[in-house]
Every structure is written in C-alpha cells, then in structure tokens.
Amino acid sequence: MADVAIVGAGQTVFSRSCGVSIRELAFDAFQEALEGLDITTSDIDASIICSAPEYDKQRSPAGLISEYLELTPKPSFYVETVCSSSSTGLRVAWSLVKSGLHKVVAVIGFQKMSELSSRDAAERMGRGADIIWESPFGLTMPAGYAMYARAHMDKYGTTEEHLAKVRVKNSHYGATNPKANYRKELSLEDILKSDMITTPLKKFDCCANADGASCVIVARGDVAKGISEKPIWVMGLGAATDTMTMAGRKQLTGLQCAQEAARQAYKMAGVKPQDIDVAEVHDCFTVSEILAYEDLGFAKPGEGAGLIEDKETYADGKIPVNVDGGLLSKGHPIGATGGSQIRTIVRQLRGQATEAQVKGAEIGLVHNIGGIGQYGNVTILRR
Amino acid sequence: MADVAIVGAGQTVFSRSCGVSIRELAFDAFQEALEGLDITTSDIDASIICSAPEYDKQRSPAGLISEYLELTPKPSFYVETVCSSSSTGLRVAWSLVKSGLHKVVAVIGFQKMSELSSRDAAERMGRGADIIWESPFGLTMPAGYAMYARAHMDKYGTTEEHLAKVRVKNSHYGATNPKANYRKELSLEDILKSDMITTPLKKFDCCANADGASCVIVARGDVAKGISEKPIWVMGLGAATDTMTMAGRKQLTGLQCAQEAARQAYKMAGVKPQDIDVAEVHDCFTVSEILAYEDLGFAKPGEGAGLIEDKETYADGKIPVNVDGGLLSKGHPIGATGGSQIRTIVRQLRGQATEAQVKGAEIGLVHNIGGIGQYGNVTILRR
Amino acid sequence: MGFENFGTVSFTTEAKAADFITYLEQGKVMATRCPKCGVSYFPPKADCPSCLSGEVEWFEIKGKGKLATYTIVNYGPSGFENDAPYILALGEFEGGIQIMARLSKDIASSDIEAGMSLVVVPLKRPEGRISYEFKKG
Amino acid sequence: MGFENFGTVSFTTEAKAADFITYLEQGKVMATRCPKCGVSYFPPKADCPSCLSGEVEWFEIKGKGKLATYTIVNYGPSGFENDAPYILALGEFEGGIQIMARLSKDIASSDIEAGMSLVVVPLKRPEGRISYEFKKG
C-alpha cells in the first residue's frame, strides 16, 4: 500500500521569455503548489531543486531558491537528469519521505532558457552528447531522436504523417491550456510542410525551449491526509539509464531506459498498461511520443503509429496521452518539465483538469525522459 | 540500530592537473572502492554522481560515467551542493537504501578543475554568490570566510597565529598522505608571511583547486555483512541550508548550517561530541576548521582557537581532526571532497589508515560544507 | 530597467525586484515589506514567502547601522581586477536588516573598527554603473 | 597528443584513451579490448569496467559493417554551421561494435538505405583536423 502522496502541484505559465529572475519564477510555481493546503512554508522539511545547470547563470541555485522561499534552514539540494530532472527529484523526495528522514518535501524544477543568447544555447546543445566521442561529429538532441525515428520507420513502416498526427493532437489540446507557450492548433499540412530540421523531423515535430517552473509537494501518508483533501498516491516509481553514446545503444526502435523504467513502475504499482486511465509522456519530439506508446506497453512494438492513427490517445480514446498539449505545446523548460507533467496527472486524478478532463480517471502515468534516451523515468499515481 | 552501511570507499590522488578525462578519473576511485568487496559492477543498483557543474565541460556527466563504469541500465543521477555534493550524495544514497528502493548504491564524486583556464575558473568564483545582489560587489568564497574570520577575531580574540596553527597541523599530516596534492610541511612562519589574499586570510590559509574523484559504496545492512568484512555503519545524518546571501546570515561567528546539521546527526546517532574519536572537517580555509570545532561542539563558542593552541586536534589529542591533511593539504576537487573525507573516516574506523591511525577509533564524524556556509552536512559513522 | 548596470559586473539583468534600480537612480536604497504580514526583506524580494503573497511595498533604508564584519579583498574575480583592493563589509541596520556592500574609499583602513557607525548610500560609478556603499555614519 | 583536433569542434582534449588519435593519424580506427576478460569497447575505454582492470589493448576495426540508421542534419550546433547539411549515421560492425560517424560526402543521399554495406575510415579534414567517417563498403 502506497504511503507517500503528492499533496500539491503547481507550475508557472511556460513562455519563450519570462522576464523575471529564476527565484521569482520558482515562487510562482511554489505558490500554486501550496494553494488550498493546510501547511505553511515552515512545514516543509526539505527541498529538492531541479534544473539543467548549463542554462543557469547562478551557481548552485538550490541555496538561492531556498533563501527566496524561506525554506532555510531545512536541507536543500540540487538534482539533475537533464529533461527528467524533476521526475528524478520526485523519486528522491519519495525515498527521503519513505526512509523516515522527512515528512514533507518540495520538488522545485525550473529553467530560464531565455537567459542565454541563442548562440550560447546552441553551444550547450553540442555538449549534451559524449563530448569526447560524439559531440565532435555534431550530434544534437533532435539528430539523436531523428535516428530513432528513421530506424522505426524502416523497421515498422511508421510514416512522417504518423509523426505529424501526434502534433495535430497535442496542438489541439495545447490550444486550450492557459499554461502552454504554443497555443495554436496546427493542421497536418502545417506540420508536414514545416522546415526540415534533421530528417525526418521537421520544425513542428520538435518542442521549443521555454522559461518556466514547477513545484510538487510530497508528504508522508498520514500527514498527507491531514493537510490535503485530495492526496494523490505514488504507486510506482521506475528509473533506468542508457548509454550516453548512440554507439552504445542496443535497440534503435525504442528507448530501453523507458522500457526498463516502465517495467519497474508497473511492478511496484501492481498494475498493467491497460489499467492506466491517463498518461503524460515525454514528447520532446513527435517520434518520442510514438516510441513512448510502445515502451510503456500501450501498443506492441511497431504498433505505436496505429494508436495515433486511430486517435486512441485522444481524451476519449483507449488511453488518453498528453491531453494538456504535451511538451510540444507547453514548451520544454528542461528542469520544470517533469513537474508540469506530474501536475497535469494530479489534476486529472483529482477531476480538476480545466481543459480536457478524462472522466473518472483513477490511475495516471508520467513518462519523462532525460537527454537522447539517457534517463528514463516512469511514475504511476492513483487518486 | 543502523541498518545502512558503507562497504567501500576509494579516491584518486588529488592533483593540480590529472591529465585524464573525468570518466577515467571516476574509474580509478570506483576501482579502489570495490577493492576486496565480494561484488561486481552489476550488483550496484543505482549510482549518484556528484560534482559542481560549472567546472564540467560535459553536460549531464551522470550518464557518461554510468556508461563508462557499465552501471547502466541501473538508475543514475546527479546531485549537487557545491563543495559538499558527495556528502549530499551519501544522504540520498542512504535514503534510497533505507526506503527499500535499492540495496547497493555507489556515490561517485569528481571534479576536474584543471579543465578550465584560470580566467574561466575565476569567472565561476564570481557567480558562486547571489548573482543579483552580492556577486556584483565582488564577493568570493575566500572573502565570505574572511568576514567570518574577522567577526570571530573581534568577538573572541582569535588571532592570525591561531589560524596558521591549523595549517601547521594539517600540513604535518598531509606530508605523509600519498593521495594529497600538497605534501610539504609548513612552518608557522611560512604561513604567516604568505601573501595576503583577503584579510585576514593569507595564501596558506586557503586550500587549492584540484582534480580528483572519490567513490563510496553504500549497502543495506544484511547485504553489507555478506559482501564486506568490515562494514562501517551510518549512525547519524544531518543536513541544513543557510541563506545564499551574506546579508541573510544571522550569526557571523559560526556556521548555522553546520550547527543545525550537527544537532540532527548527534540526535539521530544518539551520541555526543565527546563520543567522537576522529573527525574530518571542511577546512577549505584555516578559519573554517576553527568554526567547525565550535559548530560541532568539540569546543564551546569562542574556544575553538584554544583547541588548536593546545594541540588537542592532533592525532594524539582529545579529538583528532583532519589527520589526513584536510582539504588544505589534499586539495579540494569540489565534488570529490566529501567522499574523500568519508574514505578517511572509513579507513580510520577499520584501523587501516596508513598515515596517522587514531588508536581504537570506533566513532567518526564527517563535516562537509558547501559554498560560503550555504550547505551544512554532518555524518556520523561507527565501526 | 534591470540590473544591467548594477555593481562592477552584472551577471543577470531581469527581475521583478528591478524597481530597486529605479529607486537607486533616484538616490534611495530600498527594501521591501509585505503589507499583509509585515515582514521586511533585504535583499528585497518581490514576493512574500511568509504569507505567499505576490504583493510587496518598497521602503527606504534610513538611519545608521553598524559595522558587523569586513575584509580587504586583494584579489578580485574576473572583471574585478581593477577594483582590487576593495573592502567588503556587512552592516547591521534597524529592523533586523543586514546589508553587504563595500566600504567607501573615503574610509581609511586604519579607521575601520567593529561596531563603527555606517550609512548606506547610492554610488554612481564613473563608467555609468550604479551601486551602493557604506560611508561613515 | 589528445583530442584537440578531433572532429569539427573538440570540447575537451585530455584522456587516457588518446592513443586512439595516434592510431587515427596512422590511418587506423581502433577499439579496445580487455586481455583479461575479453570484452571489447567502442568508443574505446582505457579501463575495463567488467573486471575492473586498468589495462586494455588496442585493435583495429576492420571489415564491413551495415547502416543501422541515419539522419540528414540541416542545422548544426555552434561551430558546425559550415558543416551542415551533414549526415550522421550508426553502423553495426562485427563483434557487437556499433559506431556513430558521418556518412562520406561521396555517398549520394538517394543511395542511402538501411542495411547498406559500410566501412569506417579515417578522414583528414582540410583544416588539419582529423576524424573518421563511413564509406560504401
């Protein structure tokens, strides 16, 4: 029986350029996460600050954000797995609580990507791969995912239209999400005719950089029941790592880190893919969502494209996925993304989603990937 | 009763310039940590990678090091509290094990500070304080500690000679530590006549940048007994955070984050300062060691200088401190430092210290501080 | 206007708290206070973590403080080479406000002593940059 | 000699595995193998994590591989602007070795297909930099 719960979840609007400092961004997410909770700042026993440090001008932002939110003298530290940093933060928060060290822990993710010039940002892109062996060839995040896309197409017949249909769906839901950066509905044609970035991925197959923050408050079961009317229980946690290099990958048609993380999470939660009522998956690229369908067991290997073709991942489909618009619509402020995904599932399970509420959702799943499939994180939550 | 143990601890030689890559540096520490243990790499359930990211050219080194050490597909992530990153790593590893998620966890700390030009390194120095409010004045790590030193001198009569005597002791022990970067014995005069960096701290009051890695292997109690002949038990863990800004500090004659971390660790371990047989404290500057004496309760507030004056922190004194030479002799490869401190205490408690073994040491303490007193970590270990 | 001309080197520019700079240009060193719960903040915060309000008001730091501690920095980090030596100090002011700033070049090092009386005043630097510093109070 | 002239942009230079570059200058693309436990590594490792030995030996990657996947990159990151478009590919070679490199400019994009035969060869770039690439095998 789960005895660690999420009692609050908040996020800022994700935008191309927030115009405020990272501490102020964090405050806004923190404020939303504490809304309606019967606690104050001083009830938080520890904080975990999550981001990708290459975008921070501030060294060691954990101390800075702790001071701004008056979380001192409670322990605070920084956790990172690139794009899945705040899911890793949730895993660590869970273990801090479960181990008995703490009762209430805040997981705060943020990224202010607009702080860097686009040239500096592009330089960081180049250092995301193995800097000795693969960065010198010009490997980037889109190129890595593009190689997965190509392999999937060659093996299973997935097409560029299938990829585009993921974006059609996500742009449809993103249009009504007030926290999303990109809120325009896109047609299949818009997407297919957009600029080719790295074959077969086009501009609209890719999510965009953003500024934003998220916050998730985790509490011990007994405490959770006392402070929140609708605690959401952490049922399963999975995490796995794959090689940094593309050369080391043993499978090119799916992310092994996600498959392994899913296996762990389902096992711990005691549920199966067909038990999931609503899911958030890491659609940094359209292809990533199709890989996720298969890696999570929503479709068999090679049958992910069929799921979007049949619209089964729409809100009224067999397994609604990214009905908040996903990273493709919301934008991807690296350290904040996992927390935003968790927030969506928490709201779905509480029946509080203002946009596309999946009726009667009881069990939800978050799939959050760091890097080009380096870090896989799967979290299963229950109302 | 403690049921989480340290089963292995290793470190590289700390040097000004290691000439190898960070992954290879990590390998050397990992190799030493696993020496004599009845496990292989595949028995390690998770890894925590610790460093200060400003010195890394590689983005997200956790994935890189995981691949090099073949720790994939097990989860791996990055943890940071500047200079105390690997003590934070130990705390997180403890909770991952205690919570039941994992049985064996590796904590790998590293830093290759020589990777940056000295100009780039100095630029990082400037961003270690609050970059909006205090960095623009030119606040650096030495200047922050110097302000603590001045306040301590003014209030308690501590002198520059007292500070220098800490370095005399630490250089004495460092001279025989084969892992230390600085292995020359220094006289009181050498130290007092060295270049003034930031009053009252002189060149030899300061530790130096270094390259190095450390590794600590943590295991669940029952597993620990099976794989190690001499497991060292984790009895107490304390962690606290103080404000990023100097303006926010409520006490200038001691580090509140260390006092609070010590209180937690003693309470959890059920021991008192006088029960500690040997300690490693964070002597990034000579004054830091004197503050640590008081913050840890080895001396009353204001009486720290007396402890070094009376040589009570030498190996044959009342409370031996930094008898491996401390950061002042070893050098301070930021992310690796905590693990190196832990390694020294593990070797002391096992009776395996090759240099200054404290006879019959049963209980040891590690005090590891991040930043200018932002992050305090105290760990109590028992043989 | 943001923090782009604040201090010797600005490491970041944007913040909700940037009104501080507008006031500083007008000759005032300001802190913030939460009108709901009364807590005051220096460095100024644009939000109140005590009551989670996003509304704060500005007030000027007036009166005399006293020197809590200081250090004469002989080597500055990158960008500060021409400033060194400079004296960093912490001053305690009314209402529990503590400020870190430099001691004015007017103050001879032989005159510096713990507890000495200080005021905090804006400092327009020759290159068009702006800051604040401590003078004898 | 380290990795300072490897690829289009070198992000770091020092490594125990830098003998790779010496061999590359001699026209050989090499991997490492642990003589104790027989495991082989590409990218080459200077240590063997399988048996924790720090001793490895070098061997040349010979023979033909086949194209596993690829992408035509139209926009490179900083420093790669002049290279784009370039084609990144993964090739599978004997003994479970997989290599990431670029496809040679000799290969017309219309000729590229999954499974095509490849060899990996050193590439001396005009600016004195060195790399390796896939040619038709």
Ligand SMILES: [Zn+2]
């Ligand atoms: Zn208030």
Ligand SMILES: [Zn+2]
């Ligand atoms: Zn071997």
